[in-house]
Amino acid sequence: MDGLLPDTYVSAGSLVHMEAVSGGLPTAADEDSPLPISASALTPAGLAGLLAEHAYVYKVKTRKTDGGNPEMYEDEVTPPRDILSSVLAGKTWPGVPPLRGIIGAPVLRRDGTLLQQPGYDPQTGLYLAAKVTLPPVPDQPTPEQVRDARTFLLGQFLRDFPWASAADRANYVALLATPILRHFTRSLTPFALIDATMPSSGKTILTAGPGMLYGQRVMTWAYSDEELRKSITAVLAEQVGVVIWDNLAEGTVIDSPVLAQLVTSGVWSDRQLGASRNVATVNDRLWMATGNNLQVGGDMASRTVRVHLDPDMPRPELRDQAGFGIPHLDQWITDPANQLTVLWHLLVLVLDWTRQGAPRVSGLSMRQFTPWAHPRRVPRPPRHRRVPHQRRRHPRDRRRRNALARVPHLLARPPRQPADDRRRPTPRRRTHADRQRHPRPVGRAVHHHPQRPPTQPAATRAVAHRASRAVARRTRRPGRQERPGRPVRVLGRTPPGVKPAEPSPHLRNAAPTPPHQRKHPAEIRT
Structure with a gap:
């Protein structure tokens, strides 16, 4: 059958035929978005139709001519149905190309090249059924193209989402590029959890990003493990790249052992519904869930990548979108032309990463998902001697850098840390020489917010403490070299013939006297 029936392949020992799916309409961000081509198992009726369309099937008969000769x-x-059924019952099909799966967007092959030609790819066994007609992406993008792609994705497409931190945005970009890099990294994909503190924060729009590009199936969360297993087995039979459980109940704890088994298995095996046999399917989907204030427990805590949104306002839906990079993004992403724009810029950044040799980051472990977690090394500045006033790196900076390292592109340099999030430098340990040179003052220090004035009791204690330090500095100790003709006050004792000075009644409310204007207690006139 090699070349006899076009678009016919073998999958798991059975013949399948690729055919276009009619009736597709533009869908919303929270609706199913199937691929335009589906692989259907050949039945006797389907095989008869293909033979009638692409082959000439005949039967040799004998008849008599006008002269009476045979x-x-x-x-x-x-062909009769029984013959077609017996043909399809076989499991060996020499010469028929194998079909590994159907993809909705270009992917990176294991050798680092990009599969971007629609149709069947003999090198990978994948069939590219692109949802949009993508122009060729250059194998070596120019610096201008890379800069424009980074500006569009980070400065326009993802700019106005209320990310809780830079790590949340990095996790989402990594999830957005996961279907492209899955075959190149040869790794499992963790479970993606997108949650927010308030409704209408943009969770569904974020899931529509990969869903519209690779094909999505939106399902309702099953709160029992048995129903969850059935829904997983059923959806794996469909040709989609992203499976989304949308709008879980607020506060739901995701700790299902069935889901934990799913994300750590390369092949999902379960009993087929309505039959007494098991089916095995390659687990090549991106599994996502959305909700408000979700939690993870059990084994799912170490098998989940979280993207957290915090709008920090009671009514996020009332935000004015006139100043957004892309107003009304939920409607914008449903346009195939806009999906093409997002996908093209994303592929440019991926190919720029491979052009640099696909550098990997080391020292980051995420159990079974370690190959997925560190495909990209964030360039570090050259080593240099630390200046004394330069702040030291905090462990939180290292955690952020590791989170940003999951992004397989975009991050040629880490983003600048916000000023409000910077920590003060860690003080150096005091040595014996420091204690001799600068002794710690005896008293109670007042700590308050740097941008908020202290309360009245705190201000009073501060003034009193400074006044007591001023008196202590004016007190001299015995044994020092004295100036000629200058009386000495020794530990609170008044020199002979000198009347003790009384403290000023407004000393508590007065600022400390500068050192060059201070007078000895013996020189104060009463």
Whole structure:
């Protein structure tokens, strides 16, 4: 059958035929978005239709001519159903190309090249059924193209989402590029959890990003493990790249052992519904869930990548979108032309990463998902001697850098840390020489917010403490070299013939006297 029936392949020992799916309409961000081409198992009726369209099937018969002599002739027929069923019952199909799966967007091959030609790819066994007609992406993008792609994705497409931190945005970009890099990294994909503190924060729009590009199936969360297993087995039979459980109940704890088994298995095996046999399917989907204030427990805590949104306002839906990079993004992403724009810029960044040799980051472990977690090394500045006033790196900076390293592109340099999030430098340990040179003052220090004035009791204690330090500095200790003709006050004792000075009644409310204007207690006139 090699070349006889076009678009016919073998999958798991059975013949399948690729055919276009009619009736597709533009969908919303929270609706199913199937691929335009589907692989259907060949049945006797389907095989008969293909033979009638692409082959000439005949039966040799004998008839008599006008002269009474026998004559052989060909009579076109349709093979009987029993014969077609016996043909399809076989498991060995020499010469028929194998079909590994259907993808909705270009992917990176294991050798680092991009599969971007629609149709069947003999090198990977994948069939590219692109949802949009994508122009060719250059194998070596120019610096201008890379800069424009980074500006569009980070400065326009993802700019106005209320990310809780830079790591949340990095996790989402990594999830957005996961279907492209799955075959190149040869790794499992963790479970994606997108949650927010308030409704209408943009969770569904974020899931529509990969869903519209690779095909999505939106399902309702099953709160029992048995129903969850059935829904997983059923959706794996469909041709989609992203599976989304949308709008879980607020506060739901995701700790299902069935889901934990799913994300750590390369092949999902379960009993087929309505039959007494098991089916095995390659687990090549991106599994996502959305909700408000979701939690993870059990084994799912270490098998989940979280993207957290915090709008920090009671009514996020009332935000004015006139100043957004892309107003009304939920409607914008449903346009195939806009999906093409997002996908093209994303592929440019991926190919720029491979052009640099696909550098990997080391020292980051995420159990079974370690190959997925560190496909990209964030360039570090050259080593240099630390200046004394330069702040030290905090462990939180290292955690952020590791989170940003999951992004397989975009991050040629880490983003600048917000000023409000910077920590003060860690003080150096005091040595014996420091204690001798600068002794710690005896008293109670006042700590308050740097941008908020202290309360009245705190201000009073501060003034009193400064006044007591001023008096202590004016007190001299015995044993020092004295100036000629200058009386000495020794530990609170008044020199002979000198009247003790009384403290000023407004000392508590007065600022400390500068050192060059201070007078000895013996010189104060009463």
